[in-house]
Amino acid sequence: MEDMIFYDRLQFAFTITFHYIFPQLTMGLSLIIVYFKWKYLRKKVEKYNDAAKFFMKIFAINFTMGVVTGIPMEFQFGTNWAKFSELTGSIIGQTLAMEGMFSFFLESSFLALFIFGEKLMGQKLHFLTGFLVFLGSWASGWFILATNAWMQHPVGYEILENGKFVLNNFSALFSNPWLLPAFLHNQIAAVVTSSFVVASVGAFYILRNKNIEYGKLFLKTGVVLGLVSSVLLAFPTGDWNAKNVAKYQPASFAAMEGIFETEEAGSEIILIGQPNMVEKKIDNKIAVPNILSFLTYQKWDKQIPGMDQFKKEELPNNVPALYYSYHIMVGLGTIFIGIMSLAVFFLWKRKLYNIKPLLWAIMFLFPFPYIANITGWYTAELGRQPYLVYGLLKTSDGISPTVSSGNTLFTLLGFVGLYMLLGLLFLVLVGKTIHLGPKHQTY
Amino acid sequence: MEIFWFIIIAVVLAVFFILDGYDFGVGIIHLFWAKKEKDKEVIAKSAGLFWDSNEVWLVAAGGMLFMAFPTFYASVFSGFYLPLIIVLWLIIFRAIGLEFRSQFKHQMWKDMWDKSFGISSLLLALFFGIALGNIVRGVNLGGVQNNISTYEGHYFFLPLWNNRFSPLSEHPGVIDWFTIIIGLITVVVLAIHGANWIILKTTSSINKQLKKVVLKLNIMLLLLTIFSLGIWQIINPNSLNNFIDKPYLIIFPIIYFSALIGLFFIKKLKKDIQPFVLSTLLILGGITSSLASMFPVILPSTNTINESLTIYNTAATEYGLLVALNWGIVGFILLFVYMIIQKRLMGGKIDKMDYGH
Ligand code: HDD
Ligand code: HEM
Ligand code: HEM
Numbered sequence: 001m002e003d004m005i006f007y008d009r010l011q012f013a014f015t016i017t018f019h020y021i022f023p024q025l026t027m028g029l030s031l032i033i034v035y036f037k038w039k040y041l042r043k044k045v046e047k048y049n050d051a052a053k054f055f056m057k058i059f060a061i062n063f064t065m066g067v068v069t070g071i072p073m074e075f076q077f078g079t080n081w082a083k084f085s086e087l088t089g090s091i092i093g094q095t096l097a098m099e100g101m102f103s104f105f106l107e108s109s110f111l112a113l114f115i116f117g118e119k120l121m122g123q124k125l126h127f128l129t130g131f132l133v134f135l136g137s138w139a140s141g142w143f144i145l146a147t148n149a150w151m152q153h154p155v156g157y158e159i160l161e162n163g164k165f166v167l168n169n170f171s172a173l174f175s176n177p178w179l180l181p182a183f184l185h186n187q188i189a190a191v192v193t194s195s196f197v198v199a200s201v202g203a204f205y206i207l208r209n210k211n212i213e214y215g216k217l218f219l220k221t222g223v224v225l226g227l228v229s230s231v232l233l234a235f236p237t238g239d240w241n242a243k244n245v246a247k248y249q250p251a252s253f254a255a256m257e258g259i260f261e262t263e264e265a266g267s268e269i270i271l272i273g274q275p276n277m278v279e280k281k282i283d284n285k286i287a288v289p290n291i292l293s294f295l296t297y298q299k300w301d302k303q304i305p306g307m308d309q310f311k312k313e314e315l316p317n318n319v320p321a322l323y324y325s326y327h328i329m330v331g332l333g334t335i336f337i338g339i340m341s342l343a344v345f346f347l348w349k350r351k352l353y354n355i356k357p358l359l360w361a362i363m364f365l366f367p368f369p370y371i372a373n374i375t376g377w378y379t380a381e382l383g384r385q386p387y388l389v390y391g392l393l394k395t396s397d398g399i400s401p402t403v404s405s406g407n408t409l410f411t412l413l414g415f416v417g418l419y420m421l422l423g424l425l426f427l428v429l430v431g432k433t434i435h436l437g438p439k440h441q442t443y
Numbered sequence: 444m445e446i447f448w449f450i451i452i453a454v455v456l457a458v459f460f461i462l463d464g465y466d467f468g469v470g471i472i473h474l475f476w477a478k479k480e481k482d483k484e485v486i487a488k489s490a491g492l493f494w495d496s497n498e499v500w501l502v503a504a505g506g507m508l509f510m511a512f513p514t515f516y517a518s519v520f521s522g523f524y525l526p527l528i529i530v531l532w533l534i535i536f537r538a539i540g541l542e543f544r545s546q547f548k549h550q551m552w553k554d555m556w557d558k559s560f561g562i563s564s565l566l567l568a569l570f571f572g573i574a575l576g577n578i579v580r581g582v583n584l585g586g587v588q589n590n591i592s593t594y595e596g597h598y599f600f601l602p603l604w605n606n607r608f609s610p611l612s613e614h615p616g617v618i619d620w621f622t623i624i625i626g627l628i629t630v631v632v633l634a635i636h637g638a639n640w641i642i643l644k645t646t647s648s649i650n651k652q653l654k655k656v657v658l659k660l661n662i663m664l665l666l667l668t669i670f671s672l673g674i675w676q677i678i679n680p681n682s683l684n685n686f687i688d689k690p691y692l693i694i695f696p697i698i699y700f701s702a703l704i705g706l707f708f709i710k711k712l713k714k715d716i717q718p719f720v721l722s723t724l725l726i727l728g729g730i731t732s733s734l735a736s737m738f739p740v741i742l743p744s745t746n747t748i749n750e751s752l753t754i755y756n757t758a759a760t761e762y763g764l765l766v767a768l769n770w771g772i773v774g775f776i777l778l779f780v781y782m783i784i785q786k787r788l789m790g791g792k793i794d795k796m797d798y799g800h
Contacts, residue, residue: 061542063495064495064538064542067495067498067499067538068534068535068538068539069535070502071498071501071502071531071534072528072531072535074502074505074506074509075505075520075527075528075531077509077516077520078509078516078517078519078520078521078527079520079521079524079527079528080521082517082518082520082521082598083517085509085513085516085517085520086513086514086516086517086518087513088513089509089510089513089514089516089517089759090510090513090759090760090763091763092509093506093507093509093510093511093513093516093759094510094763094766094767096506096509096510097503097506097507097509097510097767098506098770098774099506100499100502100503100505100506100507101503101506101770101771101774101775101778102770102774102777104499104502104503105496105499105503105774105777105778105781106777106781108495108496108499109496109781109782109784109785110781111495111496112496112785113784113785113788117788120788121788166759166760166762166763167759167760167762167763167766168762170766400517400521400524400598401521401594401595401598402521402522402524402586402594402598402599402600403521403524403600407524407525411524411525411528414528414532418532418535418536421539422535422539425539425543428546429542429543429546432546
């Protein structure tokens with residue numbers, strides 16, 4: 001039983017982590033593509049149109065990956081989490097089915113038109129199809145987050161005698177207080193990823209002294225948008241999410257912030273340190289007193305419950321992983337704001353294109369938003385433990401009763417192998433697209 | 444309400460098999476009949492342009508099934524664990540083949556992905572058919588052994604096969620000679636459908652030859668169909684009772700057989716669209732007949748201890764189904780609008796189109 005749960009979770013974690021590499025870029029990139037296309041309509045300068053089509057090419061490769069890795073996610077609810085599906089399917093099935101109906105259809109129908117239909121449709125319609133692709137991909141984020149928000153903070157449900165969760169208030173799914181902050185934070189995080197990617201391609205072209213005109217456009221767009229979105233990510237959206245966690249999942253909040261003991265007069269914020277689960281303290285700690293209470297409740301001496309206040313069964317079962325995930329996300333977020341401020345400052349001074357070290361830094365920065373996004377999700381998902389539906393359904397009660405751990409291990413290994421191949425091909429294709437440059441694409 | 448959602452999901456699934464079905468069929472044709480490089484290119488393209496928007500129908504059907512019949516979703520997906528995951532892998536493999544074949548102009552590269560596209564299409568068609576066969580045949584719900592259930596009555600787990608490959612044994616596997624036959628039927632149907640799609644969408648040099656291929660496949664199909672009906676009677680003597688009790692259901696098999704017969708006249712058909720319409724009806728008729736023969740059961744139990752899964756004992760509650768209907772209608776209207784727009788802009792032969800570069 002124990003190893004069964006372990007392999008199920010490992011397989012889910014592996015496949016969703018891989019899946020989420022792709023949508024975060026498509027969601028952000030679609031916005032940037034719409035921006036370039038709009039610029040082209042206004043200014044009628046060819047380079048904007050080339051830029052839009054160039055990134056649409058990268059978008060399309062990502063989209064394909066998103067689709068093929070997304071289908072296993074949906075299947076897994078049934079294959080590996082059958083009990084969970086049976087008990088909650090009539091609720092989370094709503095949002096998942098709506099995602100298919102309202103966003104995937106929209107996105108995929110108009111993506112084909114955007115890629116192949118420029119001449120057939122004329123510029124205005126072409127812009128419109130681009131916009132609809134954007135709408136589709138954000139709608140998909142909205143519905144999937146509504147699903148997740150229900151798992152983090154269940155609303156609008158009723159539990160029948162046989163243990164099944166049934167819906168009794170549809171609109172509550174979308175007015176869930178967890179949803180809006182999570183959606184905004186997540187979407188802005190996707191914009192961060194894609195603006196860093198755009199900036200990185202720009203820096204690459206400038207450093208290589210190739211496609212300079214595009215390089216400058218990409219770099220400029222990327223760093224400006226990168227700065228704006230990084231700031232929005234920390235404040236107000238990150239802060240807003242933290243307040244939600246403190247309010248609705250106090251046990252995860254304590255674990256995520258690494259508060260082992262409740263402090264009477266206001267909690268300190270831990271900047272650096274390693275959780276020591278045996279002695280129940282943070283090793284090598286650097287902390288600032290009372291800040292956490294202030295950030296969370298705007299009161300310096302507000303008491304925040306530490307892990308000592310909760311029963312062991314209520315606490316997330318992997319505190320160190322949760323703590324590190326959270327601190328990596330926040331740490332990277334802070335670094336992003338720093339580097340992008342620097343870049344925008346030099347852009348404004350008209351020096352950015354000549355500062356080689358900064359360009360190199362920007363070029364190699366693009367993996368980090370991916371890491372921040374993934375660790376952000378690990379924070380959310382590990383923090384939800386030991387529950388699948390917070391407070392109501394334990395993770396161990398959600399797995400399929402009939403699938404053996406040997407089978408899951410087998411399929412997990414299969415996914416690992418296949419995804420390695422997929423990842424390799426993905427890199428080759430994107431690399432090839434970037435290498436060819438915006439001017440010489442074939443479709 | 445349950446009936447309503449059952450119909451909607453059946454339609455969405457049928458659309459998936461009609462749309463993605465030609466994709467699979469194209470893969471099969473590509474594997475066996477496309478010889479010249481130019482034809483291969485065109486044929487792969489006739490599938491490649493649309494596969495991801497077609498696959499969305501699978502996702503949609505899955506989502507709706509999850510929402511409307513959660514118990515069925517949970518039972519079937521965990522019970523058919525291995526074949527489903529294999530289907531997933533094949534879907535991924537096929538997509539890789541399609542997307543990557545034309546990325547490098549190197550013969551070996553192309554050949555490699557051509558084969559992966561073709562073989563995974565073939566296997567997918569086979570597996571989907573086997574899945575249908577399993578659903579029609581039924582499974583050992585509750586994992587009954589010596590008259591005692593080993594799981595809750597609506598769960599089961601099937602091995603890939605048992606040592607006799609027999610649908611009649613107490614613990615049938617996923618693959619047995621009955622499901623294999625249904626699998627073969629599916630392969631043949633989809634190959635016909637794919638050939639008709641190529642005839643419709645391209646001007647490849649093998650279009651004439653493909654009509655002959657369709658004829659041959661059609662003969663095979665007729666034989667296999669009759670054969671499978673016979674076997675089905677042996678496995679489950681009551682299999683056709685629904686048609687006797689509710690005679691209006693006969694319309695579905697009639698659709699199937701008229702399309703089958705119609706396809707024998709393929710050479711006489713003047714318009715390229717006509718064969719495609721016929722094979723569309725063939726798929727539609729096939730799926731609806733199978734479902735109609737079981738209704739309202741959606742997964743028969745092969746033991747007498749646990750009752751079969753029906754649309755009633757697996758459905759979500761009334762309220763959920765009702766709100767879903769409201770947004771569902773809006774969704775379908777939007778969907779039709781998209782499809783009309785897409786078809787108006789993207790109709791015509793693929794290889795004659797200019798994609799604006
Ligand atoms: C580029 C990625 C990125 C960056 C730099 C940040 N985040 Fe984040 N964060 C995410 C990407 C992300 C995410 C992946 O998008 C999450 C996961 C769930 C969600 O809705 O968004 C998330 C969740 C998330 C949560 C909810 C965790 C839970 O549900 O238990 C909190 C409290 C924060 N973030 C707080 C912050 C703060 C204070 C940041 C300060 C800079 C920050 N995040 C930067
Ligand atoms: C928004 C949609 C999401 C939903 C509905 C969802 C749902 C689930 C479910 C059902 C599980 C399995 C049970 C469990 O172990 O808790 C799970 C686990 C997990 N998910 Fe998510 N997830 C979502 C998004 C994500 C994303 C985007 C990531 C990361 C990139 C992620 C990371 C994980 C991880 C790491 C686990 C394993 C947790 C553990 O090992 O304890 N999830 N999630
Ligand atoms: C457990 C969680 C998840 C499941 C079950 C899931 C399911 C899916 C499925 C089935 C697809 C393919 C759709 C198609 O055929 O077009 C897909 C693609 C996509 N998913 Fe996920 N997904 C999950 C997590 C997420 C998360 C957390 C996000 C972001 C918020 C996300 C955003 C997308 C987007 C935007 C696409 C469209 C394809 C693309 O643009 O790459 N998914 N997902």
